[in-house]
Amino acid sequence: MAARTPPTILVLASGKGERFVASGGQGAKLQALLAGRPVIEWTLEAVRATGLPFHVEDAGHPGMGDSIAAAVRATRDAGGWLVLPGDLPLVRPDTLLAVAQALEEADVVVPVHAGQRGHPVGFSRECGEELAALTGPKGAVAVLKAHGAEELPVDDPGVTIDIDTVEALAAAERLLAAR
Template sequence: MTTPAQWTGILLAAGRGRRFDPQGNEDKLRQILACGSSIACQSAAQMHAVLPDLCVVVRADNQQLIQLLQQSNYPVLICSEADDGMAASLIAALRHTKESAGWVVALADMPFVQETTIALVLQALQNGADIVVPVFEGRRGHPVGFSRHHLPELLCLTGDQGARQLLQKYPVLEVVVNDPGILLDIDEPADLKAYLPKI
């Protein structure tokens, strides 16, 4: 008797965040939020709470982030091709977890996504949807869910557009959520300040 395949969370944390710091001195994913956690660890915590089978993709030269995530016991996958674009990081994670029933793909610079949203995306996949996106006030956000039905095409992606082309090509189940965090990514220092709770 075979064990049913697990569902996997993929957290993409391999970008260079040049809009946050063009010189590359300040890694935005290691910035500390009001809760006391780094951006990357908070994003990982939200995913891990729903999807214990988690894969956090980090580029090979970001040793500080790798150590930070490992200290918090999050499984890190090092992607040596990360500079080729987001698709390279996603493909590395998919190959590493290719036996999964499907994947919920999140971005590490979006730490305000609620656990309930991740759970709803996962539930829709478990109920038979092939592609799932959360929607807040009419706008699609992250994380995005994929069943393994789309694995062959996901493995053929290139560049920095991620899986956006699949969302344009195939039917997508939209899950309405009361979660503005699905739209809030931290690209610049001003974003970090704007999204923090006012004291």
């Protein structure tokens, strides 16, 4: 039996970070320092630790749907995709791998921590054409609704902690210090 092609992690880094700046942040939120390192570096460290292929989409698209579509088109031969916004610096590698593993049984997988849905959202190859056609600010909501989503309970608060504001950055700093 041939080995399955693994899913590719799509790290979305095209956002403008307007909420971060509006909250008093200086510059791009992905470059904001978290424990002395840029937020995006924390996210990429977890991604690299999985050993899965990944693609960083940072071309400055107008909406999340556009970013996802461009990233899927750039990785058409992937065995599926894990959509991970670049501003989730506390997500753990084992969680990324658990979502990838769950894609073997479902078309769409959403990690859930303490009753709250988070990222990365995993999509099977069967969702590729729909993902590649996305546009606008709503991301892959339509694909998620069309296929239904298998919820994957995880013990990882990092799936729900995104850095949208200066306050969120400070909270992430406190959580990181407590690890």
